[in-house]
Amino acid sequence: MSRPYQQRRAYATAKKLWPELDVICASNPLGLDDYVRSIGDTNKVISMLVGDTQRVRVYADRGFAVAQHIPTSVSAAYERLAAAGFTSRLIAPERPTGAGR
Secondary structure, eight states, X not given: OOOGGGHXXXXXXXXXXXXXXXXXXXXXXXXXXXXXXXXXXXHHHHHHHHHHHHHHHHHHHTTSSOOOOOOHHHHHHHHHHHHTTOOTTOOTTSSXXXXXX
C-alpha cells in the first residue's frame, strides 16, 4: 500500500530489490480532486507530485530503483511545474534557486 502518486516509485524500488517477484502496487482508488481535498493544500500536492516524478528518474540513476519510461508529456509537465516554483519536494542539487512552494 502506498499513496497514489508513489506507486510507480514503490514498484521500481521493489523490482530493483526483488526482480524475480511479481510486484503489485495498490492504493485506495481516489481521484485527484478528492486527493487534493483530503490533503487540504493544492500547492503541497503539486509539489509532492513534482518531487515524486523527479525521484522516479533520480532513484533509477542512483541505482535505487529500476528505470521506467517517463512519457514526454509527463516530463514536460514536470519541467513546467518546477519552473513555476513547485520545488519544495525536489532532491538537491536539482532544486532551482529561490523559494519553493
